[in-house]
Amino acid sequence: xxxxxxxxxxxxYRLSPFFGSNGDTRYKxxxxxxxxKLTTWPGPYSFDNTDESLMHYETFEFSDDGLQQIVDYLNxxxxxxx
Numbered sequence: 001x002x003x004x005x006x007x008x009x010x011x012x013y014r015l016s017p018f019f020g021s022n023g024d025t026r027y028k029x030x031x032x033x034x035x036x037k038l039t040t041w042p043g044p045y046s047f048d049n050t051d052e053s054l055m056h057y058e059t060f061e062f063s064d065d066g067l068q069q070i071v072d073y074l075n076x077x078x079x080x081x082x
Contacts, residue, residue, distance in 0.1 A: 002074045007067050019047065023078040026050075029070060036060040038070055040077065 002022045007029065012018065017030035021043060028039040028047055038058045041050045058073060060066035 001078065002071050004068055004071050007071065010062070010064065010067070013062070022074045024081065025074065025077055027074060031062055032059075035062050036066050036070060038073070040074075 002020070006020070008018055013029065013031045013036070017028050019026070019028050021027065024043045026041050026043050026045075026047070030037050030039075036059065038060060039047070039055050040058075041047070041055045060069050060073075
């Protein structure tokens, strides 16, 4: 389960992507233009070692609310795939 405190402050994402995992799901959060781009893929492999066809993309508003929506999305995805 991911908590909002597990993700970094907005200022971090202006400079660098963030990689993490939630259960068996791996993810990358990055700023793209004026929004967050969330990339998810099944573990156990890293972003660079996973086939592109296994990746799923979502976008969210670049804001604290957007980060909370990402947390909610990741937790929902984890519940759907126990």
